[in-house]
Amino acid sequence: MRPKYHITAKSNWINDPNGVVKFNGRYHVFYQYHPYSLVWGPMHWGHVVSDDLLHWEHLPIALTPGDEFDKDGCFSGSAIIKDEKLYLIYTGFIYNDDPEKIIQQQCIAYSEDGIHFTKGGLIIGKNNLPKDFAPNDFRDPSVYLDGDKYVMLVASRRKNGRGNILKYESKDLLKWKFVSEVLPIDSSGTMIECPDYVKDLNLLIYCEQNQPVEGYMHHNLHSNFWRTGEFIFNQFFTRKRGMIDYGFDFYAPQIIKGDNIMIAWMNMWERNNPSEKYGFAGSMTIPRKLEVVDNELIQTPVLPKDIEFSRHLNEEYEEYVKVGFYKIEVNNLTSFSLEMRKGEKHATSFELINKKWVFSRANSGEEIVGKETDEDSLKGIRKMPYKDINNHVIYIVLDEFSVELFVDGKSLTSQIYPDEQDDLLKLKVSCLEGTITKYK
Ligand code: FRU
Numbered sequence: 001m002r003p004k005y006h007i008t009a010k011s012n013w014i015n016d017p018n019g020v021v022k023f024n025g026r027y028h029v030f031y032q033y034h035p036y037s038l039v040w041g042p043m044h045w046g047h048v049v050s051d052d053l054l055h056w057e058h059l060p061i062a063l064t065p066g067d068e069f070d071k072d073g074c075f076s077g078s079a080i081i082k083d084e085k086l087y088l089i090y091t092g093f094i095y096n097d098d099p100e101k102i103i104q105q106q107c108i109a110y111s112e113d114g115i116h117f118t119k120g121g122l123i124i125g126k127n128n129l130p131k132d133f134a135p136n137d138f139r140d141p142s143v144y145l146d147g148d149k150y151v152m153l154v155a156s157r158r159k160n161g162r163g164n165i166l167k168y169e170s171k172d173l174l175k176w177k178f179v180s181e182v183l184p185i186d187s188s189g190t191m192i193e194c195p196d197y198v199k200d201l202n203l204l205i206y207c208e209q210n211q212p213v214e215g216y217m218h219h220n221l222h223s224n225f226w227r228t229g230e231f232i233f234n235q236f237f238t239r240k241r242g243m244i245d246y247g248f249d250f251y252a253p254q255i256i257k258g259d260n261i262m263i264a265w266m267n268m269w270e271r272n273n274p275s276e277k278y279g280f281a282g283s284m285t286i287p288r289k290l291e292v293v294d295n296e297l298i299q300t301p302v303l304p305k306d307i308e309f310s311r312h313l314n315e316e317y318e319e320y321v322k323v324g325f326y327k328i329e330v331n332n333l334t335s336f337s338l339e340m341r342k343g344e345k346h347a348t349s350f351e352l353i354n355k356k357w358v359f360s361r362a363n364s365g366e367e368i369v370g371k372e373t374d375e376d377s378l379k380g381i382r383k384m385p386y387k388d389i390n391n392h393v394i395y396i397v398l399d400e401f402s403v404e405l406f407v408d409g410k411s412l413t414s415q416i417y418p419d420e421q422d423d424l425l426k427l428k429v430s431c432l433e434g435t436i437t438k439y440k
Pocket of ligand 1: 015016032043075076091139140193194251252
């Protein structure tokens with residue numbers, strides 16, 4: 001039992017996508033991988049490749065920990081192409097029983113064929129960290145080219161303080177100079193992870209841990225965030241900000257530069273993984289095409305290219321389906337209620353209730369329990385803001401074990417574990433005009 005369109009490892013544990021890149025015409029996704037167990041452990045970089053972002057082929061493990069600087073793990077990082085070589089820039093992790101003595105430093109590896117990698121050692125050591133930042137929380141380098149220099153953003157934590165992002169610059173990817181703290185104010189969460197930046201969209205994304213709940217935002221203990229704005233004197237000034245995804249399972253997103261396609265880990269820390277019984281734990285989201293419109297992030301899922309049908313949407317639509325991609329266009333919407341993977345005992349719902357989008361996996365099937373203690377989390381509920389506009393565009397991406405919902409560019413992603421025989425999709429809408437398109 002495996003999802004059809006979502007990346008998983010052949011077996012065992014995966015977390016963050018790493019080094020997402022288009023190299024020699026193919027899409028590469030690396031990922032945090034523990035090949036020997038269903039739970040997190042010494043991190044390797046697993047590797048898959050695709051032509052269409054929907055069908056993925058497994059390649060050999062790209063990075064294995066155990067060298068001087070990555071003795072206990074090759075943590076998250078990014079990829080960049082230089083002189084036709086593919087470089088991976090990642091965090092070398094050195095464990096210690098005393099958390100204060102853990103060391104995280106930035107390392108490099110390179111490849112000519114995009115499959116076999118040679119390690120090049122340390123490029124930013126703990127001595128190249130500003131004095132008031134902690135060497136035990138210094139990770140997840142994201143590298144991009146800005147004019148004639150390379151820029152690296154690294155997640156960091158002020159000693160006895162909170163998260164920020166540090167900016168470094170280099171001419172050659174090997175020697176790096178510290179430039180600035182990127183966020184004018186430290187995060188209100190305890191630590192930042194996995195920053196990424198797209199220059200042509202003026203878009204900064206990152207994750208935060210233990211952020212206080214704010215309206216519909218940060219109900220997960222580990223949450224995600226976007227900001228649009230600009231770098232002024234090496235600090236990022238924000239125009240608009242928001243959650244990237246409002247669901248239960250979305251973390252550590254990364255963007256393929258140029259194509260501006262984002263992929264995230266479709267899971268969450270500190271929860272049980274019902275998929276363990278099928279031999280895997282963790283998968284990636286469906287890739288999403290990103291745009292910025294009026295300084296707001298807009299996401300559209302990558303879809304199969306053929307259309308199975310496109311038809312007028314009556315008040316009710318029903319189909320037996322477990323895996324499918326749909327686009328729904330409606331205007332003057334007054335009600336919307338969707339049930340997925342419905343059977344005698346279960347259903348997963350997504351409804352418009354009092355001008356809020358409300359998702360519930362309370363009755364989806366096998367339970368997923370986390371450490372969150374707020375009311376919505378305990379009830380299996382996630383909410384997403386409603387945009388009061390005339391024409392709405394909604395995408396549904398259903399795969400084995402997951403549902404991804406996109407409304408007017410916002411997204412809500414969650415895992416579900418219904419019974420095999422729960423297979424009805426039931427949609428009820430009231431609108432002036434509507435169409436439903438199914439892709440194959
Ligand atoms: C985010 C993260 C990263 C780290 C990696 C370790 O999910 O904690 O900060 O590099 O996972 O696997």
